[in-house]
Amino acid sequence: MNTIHNAGKKAIGSRLRLLTAKVTENAAEIYKLYKIDFSPKWFPVFFVLSEEGKKTITQLANEIQHSQPSVTKIVKELATAGLVKLNLETTDKRKNMVSLTKKGEKTAVLLEDQYQDVEIAIENMIEASTHNIWEAIKEWEFLLEQKSLLDRVKELKKIRESKNVQIVPYEAKYKTVFRTLNEEWITSYFEMEEADHKALKNPKEYILDPGGKIFVALYKDEPLGVCALLKIDHSVYDFELAKMAVSPKAQGKNIGYLLGKAIVEAAKNEGASKLYLESNTILKPAIHLYQKLGFKKIIGLPTPYKRCNIQMELEIES
Numbered sequence: 001m002n003t004i005h006n007a008g009k010k011a012i013g014s015r016l017r018l019l020t021a022k023v024t025e026n027a028a029e030i031y032k033l034y035k036i037d038f039s040p041k042w043f044p045v046f047f048v049l050s051e052e053g054k055k056t057i058t059q060l061a062n063e064i065q066h067s068q069p070s071v072t073k074i075v076k077e078l079a080t081a082g083l084v085k086l087n088l089e090t091t092d093k094r095k096n097m098v099s100l101t102k103k104g105e106k107t108a109v110l111l112e113d114q115y116q117d118v119e120i121a122i123e124n125m126i127e128a129s130t131h132n133i134w135e136a137i138k139e140w141e142f143l144l145e146q147k148s149l150l151d152r153v154k155e156l157k158k159i160r161e162s163k164n165v166q167i168v169p170y171e172a173k174y175k176t177v178f179r180t181l182n183e184e185w186i187t188s189y190f191e192m193e194e195a196d197h198k199a200l201k202n203p204k205e206y207i208l209d210p211g212g213k214i215f216v217a218l219y220k221d222e223p224l225g226v227c228a229l230l231k232i233d234h235s236v237y238d239f240e241l242a243k244m245a246v247s248p249k250a251q252g253k254n255i256g257y258l259l260g261k262a263i264v265e266a267a268k269n270e271g272a273s274k275l276y277l278e279s280n281t282i283l284k285p286a287i288h289l290y291q292k293l294g295f296k297k298i299i300g301l302p303t304p305y306k307r308c309n310i311q312m313e314l315e316i317e318s
Contacts, residue, residue: 050108054099162254170214181245224250
C-alpha cells in the first residue's frame, strides 16, 4: 500500500481498486453478520428488482450501467441461489423478464435492517471525514461524463508533445519530404492527379515563385508535416491553404493545427482578408481541424481536383 500511496495521483485506478476491495470484503462479512446468504456483486441487480419489479436483461444492464453479459451472469447466479426467476416470454434471452422469487422477496425484507445500519455507518464516516466522499463521487461522475480521463490525458499529451514541434520555412532540402508526405496521404484515400504531380515535383515553380509559401513541421528536428500557402488569382481570395500532410507516426502531436496556424498567420502578414481551401468530407479529422482553425463551408470556386467535395473559407481578423 505504501508504494501505491507514494505513486501519487497516477495510481488513482489502483487506489480505487484497493478501496473497492476493502469495502467489498467488508460487505461480504456484513451479509454474514445478518445471516443472509448473499454476494455483494449481486446487489445492483437485486436492488433494482426489489425496488422496481420485473425487468429484462437489457433494462437491468442499462439501469446499473453494466454490460449485458455481466448482468446475465449475475442473474444466473441469483437464479441458482433461488432469489430470482426468468419468465421465458421470448426466444431472445436479452428480453426475458427477470423477477424476484418468494425467497427473493423475503430476502429483500431481511435486508432492510442491514440497509438502515449501513446507511448510518456511512453517514458517520462522512461526518468524521474532512472531505465528503459521497459528494466527491457524484462530482467525479459528472466530470467524467463531460470528458473522460482518457480524453483529458490525450489533450495534455498533445500539448506536451507539441512543445517539441517547430514550424520552419521551406528549404530545398525539404523538397523530397514535401512530395513524399503528400503522396503518402493522397494515395491513402484517393489517386494522384495532374495538379498534384505539377506542384509536388516543382514546388518552387508552382508554389513559391508565384508568391506562395511552404512550411515544414519538425518534431525533434525530424520533418513530419508540411503545408502550403498558394497564391491564387481571384477577386475574393488571394491565397489558398493546400498540400497539408502529416506523417501517420506524428498524429496526435498537434502538428496539423500548428501548421494551419502558421499558414493563417502568413496569409495575414500578406494582407489577405480571406483564406480558401478545398478538401473531402471523408477526411473527418482534417475537416475538424479546419473548423477548429475557424474555416466555414462555402460554395466555392471551380476546382481542378476530382476528390474535392467541400470548400471552405476563413475570414482573417486584421
